[in-house]
Amino acid sequence: MMNYLADPPHATAPHAVHADGLTVVRGARTVLHHLDFTVPRGQITGLLGPSGCGKSTLMRSVVGTQAKVTGTLDVLGRPAGHPTLRSRVGYVTQAPSVYDDLTVRQNLDYFAAILEPHRAPADRRQDTERVLAEVDLTSRADALAGNLSGGQRNRVSLAVALLGSPELLVLDEPTVGLDPVLRRDLWTLFHDLAARGATLLVSSHVMDEAERCHRLLLMRDGRILADGTPDALRTRTGTDTVEAAFLRLVDEAAAADRTKETTR
Numbered sequence: 304m305m306n307y308l309a310d311p312p313h314a315t316a317p318h319a320v321h322a323d324g325l326t327v328v329r330g331a332r333t334v335l336h337h338l339d340f341t342v343p344r345g346q347i348t349g350l351l352g353p354s355g356c357g358k359s360t361l362m363r364s365v366v367g368t369q370a371k372v373t374g375t376l377d378v379l380g381r382p383a384g385h386p387t388l389r390s391r392v393g394y395v396t397q398a399p400s401v402y403d404d405l406t407v408r409q410n411l412d413y414f415a416a417i418l419e420p421h422r423a424p425a426d427r428r429q430d431t432e433r434v435l436a437e438v439d440l441t442s443r444a445d446a447l448a449g450n451l452s453g454g455q456r457n458r459v460s461l462a463v464a465l466l467g468s469p470e471l472l473v474l475d476e477p478t479v480g481l482d483p484v485l486r487r488d489l490w491t492l493f494h495d496l497a498a499r500g501a502t503l504l505v506s507s508h509v510m511d512e513a514e515r516c517h518r519l520l521l522m523r524d525g526r527i528l529a530d531g532t533p534d535a536l537r538t539r540t541g542t543d544t545v546e547a548a549f550l551r552l553v554d555e556a557a558a559a560d561r562t563k564e565t566t567r
């Protein structure tokens with residue numbers, strides 16, 4: 304989880320994220336290959352692709368926690384990881400980062416005190432109650448985090464990321480382990496947040512979730528396969544669903560790779 308302070312002079316950057324030639328090396332391997340993409344403000348951008356294609360690495364680069372990043376990567380008008388982005392970016396990793404021996408509310412109070420040390424305690428408490436309601440955990444606020452289900456713990460992590468109402472939310476597979484009702488409710492919350500002006504970058508490998516995004520970045524093997532609205536991707540590929548569009552694009556990319564191999 305990461306949150307960073309308001310930086311009004313740069314708040315008008317046209318895109319929330321702008322990458323130009325983004326390349327990341329992990330261990331001995333290049334796992335992101337010269338990516339060019341943007342994430343528009345005030346929308347939900349879905350980052351989709353098979354396991355291991357580089358979604359988490361891209362998200363870690365955006366929030367500034369990834370090593371060996373080269374190329375240009377601007378976030379809210381600043382270089383990714385810039386200290387002034389701290390309260391402007393919320394990040395939820397795949398592994399919920401909560402303290403099991405604290406209650407849900409104590410976890411949120413603790414993170415609010417760290418993230419917003421200069422805010423009046425009464426305001427922080429109000430923020431805590433707001434995010435508890437947003438993730439539908441008010442009734443479990445006094446339960447120990449260690450006694451929660453996996454899906455509930457994920458929602459505590461999401462609540463922490465919502466503290467302070469960050470402009471950009473980077474959510475790595477936020478709906479894993481949630482039942483269909485909670486999944487639907489979370490997507491409703493994501494759309495409410497976007498309608499209030501927040502930008503969301505949400506990864507998933509569940510293709511039906513792609514249909515709920517305003518825009519998609521489809522990834523394969525550390526490369527961006529396609530970038531556009533679900534409608535544009537379906538039209539471009541002559542398919543009915545984003546899943547079919549993705550499979551068509553994968554097949555085209557594989558055929559292009561084979562052609563390159565045979566002409567070498």
Ligand SMILES: Nc1ncnc2c1ncn2[C@@H]1O[C@H](COP(=O)(O)OP(=O)(O)OP(=O)(O)O)[C@@H](O)[C@H]1O
Pocket residue numbers: 329330331332334352353354355356357358359360361508
């Ligand atoms: N520490 C590491 N050293 C070397 N390679 C790594 C390391 N961590 C991850 N990788 C590789 O980087 C690639 C991208 O991993 P990443 O976790 O970003 O993928 P992902 O699309 O988020 O996968 P998943 O959906 O399974 O979480 C993978 O091929 C993975 O094996």
